[in-house]
Amino acid sequence: MASAIGILDLQGDVIEHIAHFESIGVSTRRVKAPADLSGLSGLVIPGGESTCLWRLLRLFELDRAIADAVGQQKIKVWGTCAGAILLATRIRNEPAKLGLLDIEVARNAFGSQLDSFHSRALIPKISDREVPLTFIRAPKILQAGKDVEVLLAVDDYIAMVESTAALATIFHPEMTPCLAFHRYFARKCGVQRSGTDRV
Amino acid sequence: MKLYTKTRNKQNSRLIWPTFRLYLKPQKQLIVPRKISSAKNATREDNMENNRYELNVQLAQMLKGGVIMDVVDVEQAKTAEEAGAVAVMALERVPSDIRRQGGVARMSDPDMIAAIKQAVSIPVMAKARIGHFVEAQVLEALSIDYIDESEVLTPADEECHIDKSLFSIPFVCGARNLGEALRRIAEGAAMIRTKGEAGTGDVVEAVRHMRTMNREIRQLQNLPTEEVVPFAKERGLPLELSFKVRELGRLPVVNFAAGGIATPADAALMMQLGCDGVFVGSGIFKSSDPAKRAQAIVKAVACFNDPDQILEASRGLGTAMESINVSGMEDGERLAGRGW
Numbered sequence: 001m002a003s004a005i006g007i008l009d010l011q012g013d014v015i016e017h018i019a020h021f022e023s024i025g026v027s028t029r030r031v032k033a034p035a036d037l038s039g040l041s042g043l044v045i046p047g048g049e050s051t052c053l054w055r056l057l058r059l060f061e062l063d064r065a066i067a068d069a070v071g072q073q074k075i076k077v078w079g080t081c082a083g084a085i086l087l088a089t090r091i092r093n094e095p096a097k098l099g100l101l102d103i104e105v106a107r108n109a110f111g112s113q114l115d116s117f118h119s120r121a122l123i124p125k126i127s128d129r130e131v132p133l134t135f136i137r138a139p140k141i142l143q144a145g146k147d148v149e150v151l152l153a154v155d156d157y158i159a160m161v162e163s164t165a166a167l168a169t170i171f172h173p174e175m176t177p178c179l180a181f182h183r184y185f186a187r188k189c190g191v192q193r194s195g196t197d198r199v
Numbered sequence: 200m201k202l203y204t205k206t207r208n209k210q211n212s213r214l215i216w217p218t219f220r221l222y223l224k225p226q227k228q229l230i231v232p233r234k235i236s237s238a239k240n241a242t243r244e245d246n247m248e249n250n251r252y253e254l255n256v257q258l259a260q261m262l263k264g265g266v267i268m269d270v271v272d273v274e275q276a277k278t279a280e281e282a283g284a285v286a287v288m289a290l291e292r293v294p295s296d297i298r299r300q301g302g303v304a305r306m307s308d309p310d311m312i313a314a315i316k317q318a319v320s321i322p323v324m325a326k327a328r329i330g331h332f333v334e335a336q337v338l339e340a341l342s343i344d345y346i347d348e349s350e351v352l353t354p355a356d357e358e359c360h361i362d363k364s365l366f367s368i369p370f371v372c373g374a375r376n377l378g379e380a381l382r383r384i385a386e387g388a389a390m391i392r393t394k395g396e397a398g399t400g401d402v403v404e405a406v407r408h409m410r411t412m413n414r415e416i417r418q419l420q421n422l423p424t425e426e427v428v429p430f431a432k433e434r435g436l437p438l439e440l441s442f443k444v445r446e447l448g449r450l451p452v453v454n455f456a457a458g459g460i461a462t463p464a465d466a467a468l469m470m471q472l473g474c475d476g477v478f479v480g481s482g483i484f485k486s487s488d489p490a491k492r493a494q495a496i497v498k499a500v501a502c503f504n505d506p507d508q509i510l511e512a513s514r515g516l517g518t519a520m521e522s523i524n525v526s527g528m529e530d531g532e533r534l535a536g537r538g539w
Contacts, residue, residue, distance in 0.1 A: 009264075010264065010501050011263070011264040011265045011285060011501060012261055012263060012264060012265075013260050013261055013263065014263070014264070015263075016260065032501075032502065047261050048261055048262075048263075048264070048265070048285070049261070049262070049265060049284075049285040049286070049321050049322075051280055051281075051283065051320065051321060052265055052283040052284065052285050052321070052497065055281075055282070055283035055494075055497065056283060056497070056498070056501050059498060060501075081261075082261075107320050108320050111342070112316075112322075112342045112343060112344050113254075113255070113258050113322065113343075113344040113345065113368065113369060114339070114342055114367055114368060116254045116257075116258065117254070118250055118253075118254065134254070134257060136254060136257055136258050136261060137258065137261075137322065137344070172257070175257050175260070
């Protein structure tokens, strides 16, 4: 199935995700309204400010449309940072948003911008080499449900998880030159890549 | 309008952010400790590395397509967050009050800023005076998320801006043209905004500044290599950054619009002109229905290319802030002239 991956285009680092998918030969579509979801095989909820994204999701009635697309049309969804918060079924001290992935998250759990950082880690499912990680005012995944696989756990928190329907990273692969995460998600969505990688 | 839509999309599709250009080059230190630096133990070496600066540019990238709102207390900060602001600027007086009351405008009370930081989960910014590096040190010690070295406050130095490269915390600075923007970036600013004319509700200066920057970038792109040096010399552009801008076709950091934005249409205008997001100062909390206007501007920025949505956002907002026509102002009353 040669189909596109949608990038939720309301606020945040949309073009970085698009550029990453383009460089691995995957076509993308900006998603601003429920109609934009039809025929997609995957959807990325990018990094940004989750309160802003959530407000706009409801305003444009995308909240239910995304839940339906994931629940009924079985499109896969990937949340980075703010996107991971929106996907979670439990958010510390506040109500859940989309609730599509059985995890508990704590918003902005590292501190202020002064506590943002870069690091590297080996995530066997993603690459056999270490991959760069960028944490910007990141949330923490505190717990993952039984049907959720933990792909990366660091110290006292979980940084990356996967379920049948969803992928969540509290860091920003779209901010690094690493394309492995985008390749992985494209594979998960069953999307054909046209041509060879440009990077 | 169509024209801008097209230009912008075309620009976006071939846009490669400088941060991952940086990564594409072979890096010397790819093996690094898990946590590179934090506020408490950041050393001068940390700051000299690109890592901290890169993280700061990246935070600004997360704010793209968003609205940053001036707030003077916890209640306003909550209203802004609820309306969908991507960040708040905590200050004691909004620019229109500073303009009216005059006197010396300084960094805000740290307790007030701390209370706002406590009340919201979105990033909190605060203003330091131009050149007042100790106000910036204090704001950094307060662990806020971003400092605005702002012409809205009374300048503390009429020659030098803050050496922002010495700090771990990110800075945003105002600019009227490419020269100001690149000099601020050379000093370490991780984000640029137009100066516009703060506290007036008149968008004309923000438009002028955005158009000027865009025009100078286009000119730079069309120059043969040997003409870049005289072009840069004439306008006071740092040379290395001039070549970078020429290659990227845009500023190497996020560029927001600020100064005089009062309506959803103003905000969408600035977005169609090619900025990455907007700051709204007095425009929200000096209007008759701040919560509604804040939501409307957030919506207009998210759908800046869709006239039907902007129309919807523009309905039933009550009256805009009390505004001043900039063309009738004396030079001395203009804040945009501050900055060197």
